[in-house]
Amino acid sequence: MTEPVTRPEHTAYGPVKRKEDARFVRGQGNFTDDIQLPGMLHGAILRSPLAHARIVSIDTLAAESHPKVKAVITGETLEQRRLAWMPTLSQDVQAVLATDKVRFQGQEIAFVVAEDRYSARDALELINVEYEQLPPVVDATKALDPGAPVIRDDLAGKQDNHIFDWEAGDKAATDAAFASADVVVGQDMLYPRSHPAPLETCGAIADFSEVSGQLTVWATSQAPHAHRTLYALMLGLPEHKIRIISPDIGGGFGNKVPIYPGYLCAIVGSMITGKPVKWFEDRSENLMSTTFARDYHMHGEIAATSDGTIIGLRAKVLADHGAFNGSAQPSKFPAGFFHIFTGSYDLRAAHCEVTGVYTNKSPGGVAYSCSFRITEAVYLVERMVDLLALELGMDAAELRMKNLLRPEQFPYTCPTGWEYDSGNYPRALQVAMDIADYPELRREQAEKRERGEYMGIGLSFFTEGVGAGPRKHMDILGLGMADGASLRVHPTGKAVLSVSCQTQGQGHETTFAQIVAHELGLSPDDVDVVHGDTDRTPFGLGTYGSRSTPVSGAAAAVVARKVRERAKIVASAMLEVSPDDLEWSGRRWQVRGDPEKARDIAEIAMAAHGAIELPDGVEGHLDAETVYNPPNLTHPFGAYICVTDVDPGTGQVQIRRFIAVDDCGVRINPMIVEGQVHGGLADGVGMALMQVIAFDSNGNCLGGSFMDYLLPTTMECPSWELGATVTPSPHHPIGAKGVGESATVGSPPAIVNSVLDALRPFGVRHADMPLTPGCVWTAIQGRSLRSDLAVP
Amino acid sequence: MQITVNVNGADYSRDVEARLLLIHFLRDDLGLTGSHWGCDTSNCGACVVWLDDTPVKSCTVLAAMADGRKVRTVEDLAMKGAGEAGGGRLDPIQQGFAECHGLQCGFCTPGMMMTARWLLDRIPDPSPEEIREALSGQICRCTGYENIVRSVLWASKHTGGSVASAEADE
Numbered sequence: 001m002t003e004p005v006t007r008p009e010h011t012a013y014g015p016v017k018r019k020e021d022a023r024f025v026r027g028q029g030n031f032t033d034d035i036q037l038p039g040m041l042h043g044a045i046l047r048s049p050l051a052h053a054r055i056v057s058i059d060t061l062a063a064e065s066h067p068k069v070k071a072v073i074t075g076e077t078l079e080q081r082r083l084a085w086m087p088t089l090s091q092d093v094q095a096v097l098a099t100d101k102v103r104f105q106g107q108e109i110a111f112v113v114a115e116d117r118y119s120a121r122d123a124l125e126l127i128n129v130e131y132e133q134l135p136p137v138v139d140a141t142k143a144l145d146p147g148a149p150v151i152r153d154d155l156a157g158k159q160d161n162h163i164f165d166w167e168a169g170d171k172a173a174t175d176a177a178f179a180s181a182d183v184v185v186g187q188d189m190l191y192p193r194s195h196p197a198p199l200e201t202c203g204a205i206a207d208f209s210e211v212s213g214q215l216t217v218w219a220t221s222q223a224p225h226a227h228r229t230l231y232a233l234m235l236g237l238p239e240h241k242i243r244i245i246s247p248d249i250g251g252g253f254g255n256k257v258p259i260y261p262g263y264l265c266a267i268v269g270s271m272i273t274g275k276p277v278k279w280f281e282d283r284s285e286n287l288m289s290t291t292f293a294r295d296y297h298m299h300g301e302i303a304a305t306s307d308g309t310i311i312g313l314r315a316k317v318l319a320d321h322g323a324f325n326g327s328a329q330p331s332k333f334p335a336g337f338f339h340i341f342t343g344s345y346d347l348r349a350a351h352c353e354v355t356g357v358y359t360n361k362s363p364g365g366v367a368y369s370c371s372f373r374i375t376e377a378v379y380l381v382e383r384m385v386d387l388l389a390l391e392l393g394m395d396a397a398e399l400r401m402k403n404l405l406r407p408e409q410f411p412y413t414c415p416t417g418w419e420y421d422s423g424n425y426p427r428a429l430q431v432a433m434d435i436a437d438y439p440e441l442r443r444e445q446a447e448k449r450e451r452g453e454y455m456g457i458g459l460s461f462f463t464e465g466v467g468a469g470p471r472k473h474m475d476i477l478g479l480g481m482a483d484g485a486s487l488r489v490h491p492t493g494k495a496v497l498s499v500s501c502q503t504q505g506q507g508h509e510t511t512f513a514q515i516v517a518h519e520l521g522l523s524p525d526d527v528d529v530v531h532g533d534t535d536r537t538p539f540g541l542g543t544y545g546s547r548s549t550p551v552s553g554a555a556a557a558v559v560a561r562k563v564r565e566r567a568k569i570v571a572s573a574m575l576e577v578s579p580d581d582l583e584w585s586g587r588r589w590q591v592r593g594d595p596e597k598a599r600d601i602a603e604i605a606m607a608a609h610g611a612i613e614l615p616d617g618v619e620g621h622l623d624a625e626t627v628y629n630p631p632n633l634t635h636p637f638g639a640y641i642c643v644t645d646v647d648p649g650t651g652q653v654q655i656r657r658f659i660a661v662d663d664c665g666v667r668i669n670p671m672i673v674e675g676q677v678h679g680g681l682a683d684g685v686g687m688a689l690m691q692v693i694a695f696d697s698n699g700n701c702l703g704g705s706f707m708d709y710l711l712p713t714t715m716e717c718p719s720w721e722l723g724a725t726v727t728p729s730p731h732h733p734i735g736a737k738g739v740g741e742s743a744t745v746g747s748p749p750a751i752v753n754s755v756l757d758a759l760r761p762f763g764v765r766h767a768d769m770p771l772t773p774g775c776v777w778t779a780i781q782g783r784s785l786r787s788d789l790a791v792p
Numbered sequence: 793m794q795i796t797v798n799v800n801g802a803d804y805s806r807d808v809e810a811r812l813l814l815i816h817f818l819r820d821d822l823g824l825t826g827s828h829w830g831c832d833t834s835n836c837g838a839c840v841v842w843l844d845d846t847p848v849k850s851c852t853v854l855a856a857m858a859d860g861r862k863v864r865t866v867e868d869l870a871m872k873g874a875g876e877a878g879g880g881r882l883d884p885i886q887q888g889f890a891e892c893h894g895l896q897c898g899f900c901t902p903g904m905m906m907t908a909r910w911l912l913d914r915i916p917d918p919s920p921e922e923i924r925e926a927l928s929g930q931i932c933r934c935t936g937y938e939n940i941v942r943s944v945l946w947a948s949k950h951t952g953g954s955v956a957s958a959e960a961d962e
Contacts, residue, residue, distance in 0.1 A: 017890060017891065017893075018890070018893065020898065021889065021890040021895060021898075022890070023898075024895055024898030024901050025882065025886040025887075025889050025895070025898075025901065025905070026826070026866070026869075026870060026882075026886070027824075027825070027826020027827070027866035027867045027869075027902050028826065029826075029898045029899075031828070031899065033819075033825075033829070034819070036820070117820075118809065118812075197933065198897070198933055199828070199830045199836060199838055199897070199900050199931065199932070199933050200828070200830065200897070200899045201830075248897070248898065250828065250898070250899030251896075251897040251934055253933070282832055283831040283832050283833070284832075505895075505897030505898065505934045506896070672893065674893075675893045675934075675939060676896075677936075678935055678936030678937075679896065679933070679934045679935055679936045680936075681936050682935075682936035682937065705832070705833050706831045706835035706836055706931070707835060711933070713929075713930070713931060714925075714928050714940075714941070715924060715925075715928045717936055717937045719920070719941070720936060720938050
């Protein structure tokens with residue numbers, strides 16, 4: 001072959017089977033609760049049965065006398081160590097173990113350390129807590145009423161339940177747009193509280209050595225490095241003496257981002273007893289105390305001209321953050337990225353206001369694959385567009401196609417300031433409509449309506465912003481959201497990539513190996529990926545908000561390119577040519593115009609570790625490090641169509657078809673990308689039709705087990721129909737965007753729009769999620785339910 | 793109390809508390825951590841093992857109830873003695889899950905595979921609907937189920953097990 005190589009001869013992208021699966025299918029995964037250490041003790045937490053009460057006394061004597069109990073820790077114990085309160089990820093504090101009051105049902109009060117799991121739980125029943133009950137604040141819409149009980153009297157001078165007011169967009173311009181509109185439609189809607197409920201609950205094993213001062217924590221953590229720094233700050237331990245190991249994680253979805261009281265209790269338990277202490281919550285503890293998601297009471301308004309040109313959007317949101325503001329998002333954004341709520345449409349002006357309030361419910365807010373509240377934003381705009389279509393008598397697809405941003409508008413700065421990196425929206429919607437055969441579906445629907453059958457067709461189009469983030473804009477408690485990566489190529493050309501992000505099922509061990517292999521002309525089998533251990537990986541902020549591929553994935557590509565550039569210099573010495581005479585073929589460095597003279601990475605690695613004379617200024621060996629600070633978010637998008645059949649007699653909804661066309665830029669491993677989309681679609685089914693964490697008027701949690709908090713099974717989920725378009729990100733090193741949360745963000749409005757489309761003959765405009773049979777039936781009767789509160 | 797349970801072909805005699813759950817007996821006493829615990833209420837199926845050839849949710853079975861009976865867990869799925877490196881040749885259901893991306897975090901996978909193996913032993917060529925019905929009492933939070941169904945279908949069509957023979961079939 002003599003002609004010059006003009007394109008890479010090598011790709012490592014593609015549907016490579018996952019490396020992780022070899023251990024998982026054999027039952028040889030290594031999850032935190034699988035780990036047993038010699039002499040290990042077990043912890044259990046006593047929790048409040050009440051939503052709001054003053055603690056009069058805690059009597060632990062009987063528990064301490066239990067023959068198998070080694071320690072009983074209360075808030076008083078922690079106060080002596082200045083650990084009774086811990087910082088949250090939203091500049092608030094949260095009680096580790098309650099000292100003054102309990103503020104939600106399930107709040108942590110005491111921690112028992114015993115010889116085994118069962119004894120620890122036995123001893124909880126021997127602790128006697130005397131309470132003085134206080135009236136709870138359950139309904140967020142009443143949290144700011146004058147005279148509402150003040151939940152956070154621990155905060156100096158606090159006399160109400162207000163947390164923050166926040167706004168984005170141009171109010172005057174939005175008001176002007178609305179004033180000039182032919183049509184304005186408004187709607188109240190609730191995105192109810194849900195819980196990510198990974199199948200593995202949260203837990204930790206803490207092992208503190210007084211002799212070495214070393215603390216090792218095995219934990220279900222999506223962000224081990226951030227946890228290490230936070231522990232160092234909280235505990236006053238030197239950070240280099242703290243090691244966080246996140247082994248295999250049984251799903252995260254945002255549930256495993258924060259530090260929970262149980263982790264700190266396990267650490268203190270180990271410090272007190274001198275033994276490793278394991279703490280694992282049960283399912284009820286998981287659902288009732290760890291971070292919830294959503295709980296946004298929203299009012300949306302959309303303005304348009306009579307021909308269906310959308311010109312303005314407004315939203316007012318009341319955000320229920322629970323008893324402590326433990327919402328986990330970049331510090332400058334108290335409402336997360338909600339203000340991307342103009343979605344995928346070319347409109348003139350937008351303005352949103354968000355008010356956060358305390359209630360007597362568990363803390364959290366940002367969790368569950370929401371891309372920092374983009375879930376709520378997309379739901380709002382996609383419901384509003386459907387309501388506008390209804391008002392105008394336009395087809396919902398036609399209205400969207402008319403208003404979608406056009407490809408030539410990218411990069412596009414939306415009215416609230418986000419710069420969307422790339423997109424071809426009409427193409428994605430058209431692909432989805434083609435897969436669905438949209439005109440045929442509408443024909444079928446019309447026929448069925450004639451026969452009194454209720455079939456719905458719902459659309460949604462979403463734009464995400466993922467990959468937090470540019471560090472000048474985005475930090476978690478002051479830690480900038482940039483990710484490190486290091487790459488070592490061994491003498492025989494086998495490589496080890498170390499990354500700071502943490503897989504919880506996303507397949508990083510495979511995908512990231514593909515990224516490096518692609519850059520270096522290797523096979524993915526030649527690259528091992530190390531993650532989940534702060535002693536073995538460079539610093540970074542972890543995996544959530546779909547940031548792994550946009551940030552750590554970019555770091556992997558950049559560090560591989562650094563190695564490739566170093567390899568070039570070594571190759572030039574090997575081939576005795578100037579580096580300027582070399583070109584990368586995709587597999588090897590070769591002499592321009594003489595491709596027979598070439599060296600691949602394995603040959604170069606051996607030489608780099610060998611005796612060859614290297615050019616001045618070139619160190620031996622073949623490795624590199626990098627820190628990737630993303631210049632912008634990436635903006636994946638997609639078009640979803642959901643077909644439902646609704647039984648008006650029972651209110652039962654059956655999802656017949658679900659078409660999802662996702663554009664997440666370049667797909668490194670399409671098999672894994674599709675798996676990510678499948679999972680998110682199932683989440684959408686759960687949220688739209690089944691899942692809600694509701695409360696009764698006393699603040700009792702009504703979603704405290706899987707018998708009450710219903711998750712989708714094989715029976716509710718259809719066989720997904722996927723499509724893809726590829727619009728590379730212009731600023732990401734390999735053009736990839738995140739995809740982990742796209743379907744969770746995009747699918748709920750498609751399902752809700754579909755059900756409401758089915759109910760159109762009944763004159764139903766809106767109903768709040770989850771659209772359970774009871775909710776749908778009630779809506780058909782012309783009434784509505786508050787899904788977040790028990791019906792009195 | 794003293795119990796003797798045959799787990800994956802070997803007898804284990806242990807002195808246990810009467811209240812000890814089978815899942816904790818398997819995981820904590822025998823160190824068989826392939827079976828997982830997920831909910832306590834028989835809803836999720838992460839703990840599914842076979843008790844005398846029938847899938848059970850071992851979080852709601854007492855270890856004492858397994859006394860004198862046979863238990864089979866995920867650790868027993870791979871065929872023994874096939875001589876292949878890496879711990880024996882995989883059962884087709886294990887291969888199916890790896891081939892079809894039927895798992896992500898891997899936490900529900902052992903339970904799913906145990907039920908699927910049981911299904912295939914009774915209905916060698918199940919329809920997607922029969923697979924969904926069989927797995928309907930178990931929860932996966934990652935995959936949206938589609939690839940699990942495909943994994944079981946794959947296994948039903950590749951009964952010989954190995955990928956090589958599977959490809960030869962096609």
